[in-house]
Amino acid sequence: MITNNHGLILPTHWRDFLSLTKPRVMTLVVFTGICGLLAAPGTIHPFIAFVAILCIAVGAGGAAALNQWYEAEIDAGMKRTAQRPLPAGRMDQASARDFGIILSAGSVMVMGLGVGWLAAVLLAVSIVYYAVVYTIWLKPRTPQNIVVGGGAGAFPPLIGWVAVTGDVTLMPLVLFAIIFLWTPPHFWALALFVKSDYANVGIPMMPVVAGEMATRRQILAYTVILTPMALMPWFIGGAGLIYLSGAAVLSLLFFALALPVGLRTSSPEDGMRPEKRLFAFSIVYLFALFGILVLDRLIAYHGVLR
Numbered sequence: 001m002i003t004n005n006h007g008l009i010l011p012t013h014w015r016d017f018l019s020l021t022k023p024r025v026m027t028l029v030v031f032t033g034i035c036g037l038l039a040a041p042g043t044i045h046p047f048i049a050f051v052a053i054l055c056i057a058v059g060a061g062g063a064a065a066l067n068q069w070y071e072a073e074i075d076a077g078m079k080r081t082a083q084r085p086l087p088a089g090r091m092d093q094a095s096a097r098d099f100g101i102i103l104s105a106g107s108v109m110v111m112g113l114g115v116g117w118l119a120a121v122l123l124a125v126s127i128v129y130y131a132v133v134y135t136i137w138l139k140p141r142t143p144q145n146i147v148v149g150g151g152a153g154a155f156p157p158l159i160g161w162v163a164v165t166g167d168v169t170l171m172p173l174v175l176f177a178i179i180f181l182w183t184p185p186h187f188w189a190l191a192l193f194v195k196s197d198y199a200n201v202g203i204p205m206m207p208v209v210a211g212e213m214a215t216r217r218q219i220l221a222y223t224v225i226l227t228p229m230a231l232m233p234w235f236i237g238g239a240g241l242i243y244l245s246g247a248a249v250l251s252l253l254f255f256a257l258a259l260p261v262g263l264r265t266s267s268p269e270d271g272m273r274p275e276k277r278l279f280a281f282s283i284v285y286l287f288a289l290f291g292i293l294v295l296d297r298l299i300a301y302h303g304v305l306r
């Protein structure tokens with residue numbers, strides 16, 4: 001039992017600590033980290049690989065806890081986030097902050113000592129990027145917050161890759177760029193249907209500041225440039241034809257779903273179904289794209305399925 005900021009005694013369940021790590025969102029973060037690790041050329045002891053992935057998961061969770069510690073008041077004002085442990089009063093701020101610091105610092109230390117210091121530095125950069133650069137600096141200030149801030153979520157495959165190879169080459173930078181360009185359509189599709197939430201708490205998300213139409217055009221623009229980047233692993237010789245075909249089909253589908261969202265000219269009255277569909281598919285897209293990359297690489301490196 002702990003006392004929250006309103007002086008109330010409320011039980012903090014272990015599940016509240018788990019939810020501070022945003023486990024559902026982080027599944028994709030961790031998955032792309034695993035894929036970066038599996039797609040990298042080279043070998044890594046399975047136990048060290050496990051430690052590397054655990055550190056990415058724990059570090060991302062720590063950064064998410066720090067994000068929620070800093071944003072407790074904002075979260076209280078939005079329907080989507082009001083039931084989180086801090087705004088709902090199930091946890092005090094110091095516990096969330098300390099939990100976030102311990103997970104963040106612990107994951108970087110273990111990564112450095114157990115896996116390698118380049119991977120640890122990249123993990124530290126991504127944590128600071130999400131918890132400080134995005135959350136504290138960009139998010140409350142500019143509608144470009146998620147364009148720049150999205151870089152934080154693009155680090156995991158790079159970290160996974162570096163855990164194996166120990167250095168940064170073109171291929172993991174392309175994987176970084178894919179997630180970087182994927183983030184705007186992913187988030188702005190959602191922002192279009194939760195726009196009023198962000199407006200209520202004064203967060204300058206793109207649909208709030210530039211309007212719905214400008215956001216729609218930008219979703220389309222990022223989807224268009226995402227496509228060549230998604231195919232890039234094949235062009236630079238980092239992936240084979242299995243990946244190329246999968247990436248082409250997925251990108252075509254993504255574009256087909258972004259088109260009705262991007263080309264709308266009037267305020268929709270269909271419950272924002274195309275926007276919801278695009279948001280849902282954005283998640284399937286990234287899971288599938290990275291999954292196919294791993295399949296392609298496992299076949300190339302080890303002749304799996306041969």
Ligand code: HEM
Binds near residue numbers: 150154
């Ligand atoms: C600055 C960049 C990003 C922003 C602002 C953003 C925002 C959001 C928001 C608001 C949600 C709704 C779910 C929730 O309430 O937490 C969501 C869902 C999700 N995001 Fe993102 N996201 C970003 C980048 C990413 C990245 C880089 C990944 C993974 C690579 C990711 C993976 C997911 C997943 C898997 C979900 C679905 C979670 C569920 O099923 O509830 N997001 N995102």
Ligand SMILES: CC(C)=CCC/C(C)=C/CC/C(C)=C/COP(=O)(O)OP(=O)(O)O
Binds near residue numbers: 127
């Ligand atoms: C390894 C490492 C540190 C990875 C970081 C991963 C990362 C930056 C993921 C971004 C995904 C995310 C939870 C965005 C939510 O934005 P928000 O916090 O603005 O959403 P909210 O409104 O739901 O709080």
